[in-house]
Amino acid sequence: MKISDLTNSLGLEVICGQQGLTNEIRGCYVSDLLSDVMGTAREGDIWITLQTHQNIIAVASLKDLAGIILVKGLVPETETVEKSNSSGIPVLSTSLDTFTIAGKMYELLKKE
């Protein structure tokens, strides 16, 4: 499953990092602690978080994550958008809360 497939099936809005929409999703990780993501997330995971600052792009890029989903309609900061576009880590947004979007993501990935 690619990021672009998610946008349709989960109704996500693509905010930035469009060139990464073809990234393949292998799994998902949910956390708002950056060191937890650094230590635990796996390559190809899509990361669900409420953090919107630019360091999320560095973490996603270092860990080769597929992309980031921001919850509750949160929008990334300007610097985050710039880094997302330059590094090709797509940032998507959902109006849903973490529990709900993670549940939907789980159902989708289970079918794979």
Next chain:
Amino acid sequence: MQFRHKIAGGDFAKAGNAAISVKKVLSQLNINHTIAKKIVIALYEGEVNVVAHAWSGIVDVEIDENQIRILITDKGPGIEDIEQAMKEGYSTASPQVREMGFGAGLGLSNMRKNSDFMNITSIPGEGTVVELINNFRPDAG
């Protein structure tokens, strides 16, 4: 191969830049992906520690055919009790730093888990030196 990267305390915009450049170099050198991933995690955490706690720091990276050695030297408050600092969940980070999702008390343990050798020396009020070594071949050293 040797190179140096400077870190400014409090500059979260650049946190991770040393790790990003090392990741690129290791990829160019065709270092095993699993080994490279560990090094990058350890260095990133070390960088964030300098940004979050110290005033300034320097990352010195030495790479030869067998290993990578990273020395992170900072001027800062130092660590009073290294054993306590190593415990998962223990952190002295400010509320602002914690709000960003840092300061969970996982950094040093991530560094230990992702390095083959780690040594910390610190003088309270002066600074901290962290040495990290990762071998490129699992059977070496």
